[in-house]
Amino acid sequence: MAYLVDNWNEEDMQEIRNLLRKPTAQTEHGELRGILKTVLSQVTRGLDMSPLFTDIVKLCATVSIIEKKLAYLYMTTYARKKPDLALLTVNTIQKDCCDANPMIRGLALKTLCSLRLGELIEYTKHPLLAGLKDKSVYVRRIAVLGCLKVHHLNPQFSTDHDIVNTLYEMLRDKDVIVITNCLMALEELLLQEGGVVINQKIAHYLINRLSDFTEWAQCCILQLLLKYRPENDEETFDMMNVLEIYLKHTNSGVCMAAIRLMLHLTKDLPDIIQDVYKRLKGPLVSLLSSDRPELVYTSLCHLEWLNIKAPGKLDKYYKKFFCRYNDPGYIKYKKVELLAILCTNESLKDITEELSVYATDVSVLLSQFAIRALGQLAKMNPAFTLTCIEAMWSLLFLELDSVSSEILVVFHDILRYENLIDYITGVITKLPVCEHVVQDPRGKTALVWLIAQHGKDLLDAPYILESMLDSWEEEPSKLVKLSLLTTTTKLFFSRPAECQDMLGKVLQRCIESSDDPDVREKALMYYRLLSKDVQKARDIICTSQPHLGILPTDGTSSLSSNLQHFNSVALLFGADKWQEVQQSKLIGKSKVYSQSLHPVTVSKPDETELCMPETSQLLDLNEVTTEIRSDVTSQVVSEIKFAPTISLSPEEFEGKWMLWKSSKQQQLPLLESVPPNDIQDRLAGLGWQAMAISPEGSDPWKAFLYAKEANTDQLYLMEVNLHSETDLLTFDIKCQEDQQWVTSAVMKLILDAVS
Amino acid sequence: MLSQFFIVSSRGDVLIYKDFRGDGLPNAAELFLERLKQGKGAELAPAEELEGVYFMHVKRNGLYFVCTSRSDLSPFATFELLSRVSSLVKDYCGVLTDEGIRRNFALVYELLDEIIDYGYVQTTSTKSLKPYIHNEAEVVKADHLADVGFLTFGPGLFGTEFRFAPSHAAEKPIPVTPSSQGSSRNEVYVDVIERMTVIMAANGSLIRSEVNGSLQMKTFVIGSPELKLGLSEDLVIGKTSEIGYGTAVRLDQAQFHPSVDLADFEHKRALTIHPSEGECTIMRYSITGELPSRLPFQVSAVTTELEEKQCLEVQLEVQCDLPSSNHAVDVDVHLPVPKATTDVIASTSAAGQSAKYKPQEKIFTWTINKFHGASKLKTRIRIQLSQFHRATVRELGPVSFQFEIKNYVSSHLEVKYMKLFDRQHSYVPFRWVRYVTLSDSYTIRLR
Incomplete structure (x- = not known):
């Protein structure tokens, strides 16, 4: 068939058209079906088949259901x-x-x-x-x-x-x-x-009929039930009992949705929530042996979260986190990270041995992860330090470029910690061996840095440097050159006799023959410092580094603090990436927002300016931190304006107040006492209307207010508290979940108005 | 809710593209392919964010099943859904390959239309989907590796005859209309599949061992008969339960499909199932720690360093500890070699064996087509190096195995009988059972 060719042109299109128009085509289904399929397969490949629209439209009247489906599919596309x-x-x-x-x-x-x-x-x-x-x-x-x-x-x-x-x-x-x-x-x-709206009636109806629904519907309904808040503990426990059976569901989506609901229900019952964490462990750990790598990865990310929530519960399962050789890379890296977190005194030996094996893996990335994990262990707990350092020493003995380089980089990062001070000398004596092995620029830089910091105790230091300087011309990396320059200078101060000659040569080489402006500048600066006053130059260049104590090791605390991240994509991305994602989404959204609203908002900036005359005297605005980037905020602020009159019934207010999560909280220390009425008036001037206010003179003074943003019709609710003793003003804003990104701007507007 | 769904092949072709809501990125598939290319062959993490849209995918048989969404999805449910879609595609097309989908794309679109509407999942059970699917599958033959026959209970009344069916017998699409398969035979296939994960230290001691098993059922039957599946009577589930002498089949934990009726399980170890057409996992189980039978393979390697010739000589000896009546097929022994390796020469002359060296990945592979139980095989390899130093030997290994063992499962779990009851129809369907052990990650360290 001519129209099955890969390159599609006008002629082929015409041929199809002729085929479609042939009177017999309408009657012979088999043939027609073939033609339609050809057209649709081209659509999938991304070719524009819209010129055939008129011809295919006619086919919609066909009696055969298969052709009808195909024709309708084409229609919806074009x-x-x-x-x-x-x-x-x-x-x-x-x-x-x-x-x-x-x-x-x-x-x-x-x-x-x-x-x-x-x-x-x-x-x-x-x-x-x-x-x-x-x-x-x-x-x-x-x-x-x-x-x-x-x-x-x-x-x-x-x-x-x-x-x-x-x-x-x-x-x-x-x-x-x-x-x-x-x-x-x-x-x-x-x-x-x-x-x-999920009221008690609907909630009970859904939860009791839950088993009748399809597994996918169960996932959705369990999600919806998060909105429901049981009236008392008894009701909570009844719901928990019903949920119990879903923990054994073969579809992990249902199982996790049920657990999330349980976590939500018990979030104010600290004893019981611990029990839920315990229950959660089983399904997650058994998912690790699933043959679907994506689920394994998801469960690894959740186990990481669980370990922060309920530390120590997973330690004995550490063997489950050993890599299989056919695991995809992303699983292996995650497992290695988790091994470092789950390590205890009992499992230390097994884990370091396992990590040492990964360190020599064919995959360079896995080996780097493993070595970093060893470093992490060494700095995390003084009890682990010796074992890990020894493991790394024996890896250095292998004399593999990538492995040695990474180990040096790790040493460079961790030797500043207090519990490693005793090992510095040991590490330093290993350096001469590395010199001829390490080729990777990162490794070289780390090596040179280590010599600069601790070289005074190493007899061979000048010789190592000298041999590295000999290959100066062949060295492609600027980083290595820069750090060689610094190190030679530093070493000169501690061992002037051996290094004077060398330093002279390096400086000359950098200043005269280096093409790189950075290298030349730095060399010139050292030269000027040295020629002015050697003693002062020493004070400036050789500063001692403070030793760091053991840091609490969690980078993910911001994610873990939040129950709502359980069973969400956030955990798959990890804290840093998640923040990035949120930010990029914000910027994307505010772009759309400002574009669509541009014509209406012309004169707003002046108004906001008018509102802030005595800002500088009354308030310390440095306290005002905004979550989103400053440029975005200012853009949005200029467009926010509250509708002058809206009405809201107390019931509605209460319902929303209970339902919505608080999206922005802010404290504001007042520099001098302000009467509560004054605050209320200022907010009213902005468009905030009062729902309930405590009488003047009560302490703390409380007010519940509401306002509607004029452009987006979004409703905002706010609770204001004034503690007269401390002169502390607190705000708590609530709004619909997807509007939360604006609240920072709203808050700013309020702060400006009140001050 | 999902906003788009598409299937792309590893080669970078978009096979299926469906936009449910029109709120996604118009070039989502291209973006995803671009991201794949950036990874340069490394596995892409299953969840990605591109231009403010979440991309989640599962990879099955070299095909990527991707969905996008603007809202925060539940990752567990989404991956489960994508896996389910992939198995439904397999059920309806017979195989899960690039070619299979290409030929049956109209069928796949039809399926997707019924599974998901406007980004919301409607139904994924074969039974409720079937009435709405009209396209018939074009059968594509998959190139199959091993011929692991199905053992049958036979159509006879007493289940005494034994027959074999070829292994690809179950690889056919489920029939759309009763007549489409000619004189449609009623068939039920049950696979007992165990995947083995083992890490063994150089001295032969076990670091980790685990068997993950599943009972897969594939049915092609008319109506909805009741099926009774009898497992080994001495089956014990749970780690803590008292185990008497030796022979009991012990599983650490087991999970059943929600549709399985366990009323007879406690006493008779029988499962009652109302199977729907297509594939379904009726039971999953696992054994960790000490395994009930001996591990199938042991390795010993003797390495000689020939410093003056700049090479290493390795004598690799593999022992197969299966019962002598069994054998493993397609055994691949992978040996990672030092980074400085320039070439590997192997002396495997025997028939049914071959050796291959992949220079980019620095992996030497020794393939044995058929490995009989209770036997030993040897090979001698010479590894040529560009430079030699004392640590080179330590870069060798660990050895990993890939294999398939037919008619053997290490848990000794058995399907004793399979009975079908149907009030409306009086027929005796063909019932086939097959046992397979597969390697999941079977690694033996050399140092």
Whole structure:
């Protein structure tokens, strides 16, 4: 067949078109199917097949369900490119929506809602509303999500037809998938108000019927139930009992969602939460032997989290963290990191032996991870130091470039710690052996640095340096050159007689023949210092380094402090990367935000300026830290403005206050006492209205306020506390979860106003 | 909710691309491929963030099943879902290969359409999906490695006849319409698969040993019959339970599929299942620590340093401790060699054995097509080095094994009988059982 060729051009397109137009094509299904498949496979490959639109649109009327599916699939891909032509198919699709076969009704409805064309909503309305009441569950499932699709095209639709209430009604449907879809759709439709409301009735209904749902629906429902707060401990325990059986579920998604809910339920019950941690260990550890590496990795990341939450529980499982030779790299690295964390006196010997084996692995990256883990162990606990240092010494003996280099880098990093001081001399005596092995620039730099710091005790130091300086011309790395220069200078101060000549040569070489400006500058500076006053130069160049105590070893504490990161992508990224991700998302979002709002906000900056006359006298604004980058904040601040009048009933306020998490808290020490009324007035001037205020003179003075941002229609709630004794003003802002990135800016606005 | 889903091959082709919500990045698949390329062959971490969108993927058979989302997904559920999608694709296409998906892409789109709507999972059970799938699979023959036959209970009344079916017998798509497979035979396949993880020190002592087993069932039956599966009667589950003398089959822990009825398990060690078509793991179990049978392979290596010739001579002896009635197939013995190696010369002349050296990875591989139980094999290799120093010998090893042992599982777990009850239909389906032990990570250190 000619059209199966790889290069696709206008001729081939024409050929297909001819085939499609051939009168027989409509009748002979087999042939037609073949042609459609060819077209669609080209679509998948990323070729633009939209020129065939007119011809394929006609095929939608076919009776064969396979062809129909293929044609509809093509339609959903290209409808947005050809909205006027898509209109032609509406008749056919509408007719299909009334077909006797529920499968065709469903397919047509799904296609109609997926075309993503605003123009078609008018035609979608009737089939969709009929679909919600269809007798076939298949059609109802599709109709529910169809409402959501249309809502995203035009939110007006759902308000016009009271979709929210219809969907709440449909939660009583007998089909569990319809119910799940309703819940998911409501969650999205009501995003602004905090999603679907889970009251006690719904919560109990869901949790008791949970076993009827599909495993995926169970995951979603367990997630939704996080919004529910049981009234008393008894209810909590009842829920926990129901959740119990899901811990044994073969689908780890369900199991972990259940555990997360348990953690959430018991977060204020410190004794019981420990018990939940204990229960969590089993499923996570058994996942380590799964044949699906992605799940192994996820469970490793969660075990890391668990170990911070409940330290010591995993230590005896350390053998589970030994690498298998066929583990993917990302698993091996994580395992090595965890081995270093889980090490105890009992397992120390096994773990260091294991790490030493990895250190000589074919994979250079794994070997680096293993050596770093050894270094980590050595500095972490004085009891481990000797064993780890010895392990590294015997690795140095192997005389492998990459291994020795990494070990030197590690020594360079850890010798500053107090518990390693006794080993410095030992390390130094090993240096001469490394000199001819190490070729890697990082290793060389570390070696030279070690000589600079501790060279006065090493007899051979000048000779090592000399032989390294001999190959100066061949040395490609600037870093190595710079550190050689520094080291020679430093060594000169401790052993002038042996080094004077050498230093002279190095300086001359750097100044006269070096092409690199950095090297030349540094050499010139040393030269000037030395020629002015040698004693002073020594004081400036040779500063002693303070020794560091043992640091608490957790870089992930910011992630672990938060229960909500359990069973979320955050743990897979780790603390640092996660912060980066959040920031890049923020910037992306605020870009969209500022673009869309630009035309409306012109004169705002002046207003904010007006609000802050006596800032400098009253307040110490250095306290004001913002989480997002300063440039982003200022941009957003200029656009935030609160709507002058809104109304909110106390019930609504209370409901939201309980539901929403606090997104921003801030303390503000006042330099002089301010009457509470004054504060309230200033906030009112900004657009904050009072829900409840304690009478003047009470201590602490409390106020609950609310405001709505004018541009985004977002509601913000705030609690203000004034402690008259300490003159401490505290703010606690709550808002919808996805709006939290703005709260920093909101807070800034408030602080500016109050001060 | 998911925003997009796509399948890409290791070669960098987009095989399937589906946009559920239209809120993702339009060039998501290209971005992912770009990221793969940057990794330069290193395995990509399963979760990535690119341009503010989360990418999560699983890799199966060299194919990447990727989904993207803007919201924070539950990683466990997402990876489970992607794995499930991959096994459904396998069920419906028969095999999971680049070619298989290419030929059946219309079928895969049809499947995806039913599995996920607007980023929300609808259903993933073969049974509820089946009525909605109309495309028929084009069968693609997978090049199969080992011929591990299925042993059958036979269609006969008393289950006494024994027959063999070729190993790829189960590798067929589930039929879409009853007639599509001709005179569709009712067949049930059960695999007892054990994967072995072993790390052994140079002196032969065990550092770590673990067996992870599973009972995989693949069914092609009409209607929904009830199936009763009898396991070894002396099966004991749990580490703490008292074990009498020797012969009991002991598993440290076992997990069953939620659809398995365990009412008869306590007394009769029987599982009652209402199987749905396609593949399903009915039981997973594991044994850690001391294994019930001897480890299948032991290695001894004698290394001679020939400093003047700048080479190492290694005499490698592998002993297979399986019962003499069993044998392992496709045994690969991998030996990492020192970094300074320039060439490896091996003297394996025997038929059914071959040797290969991969210079980039510095790994020497000795392949034995068929390794009989209770036997020993030797090979002598010469490793030519560019430079020689005393640490070179220490770079040798550890030796790792890849193998497949048919009709043997080290736990001795057995499927004693398999009975089908169906009120509507009166037929006796073909029932096949197969036992396989696979190496997961089998490593023996040389120092």
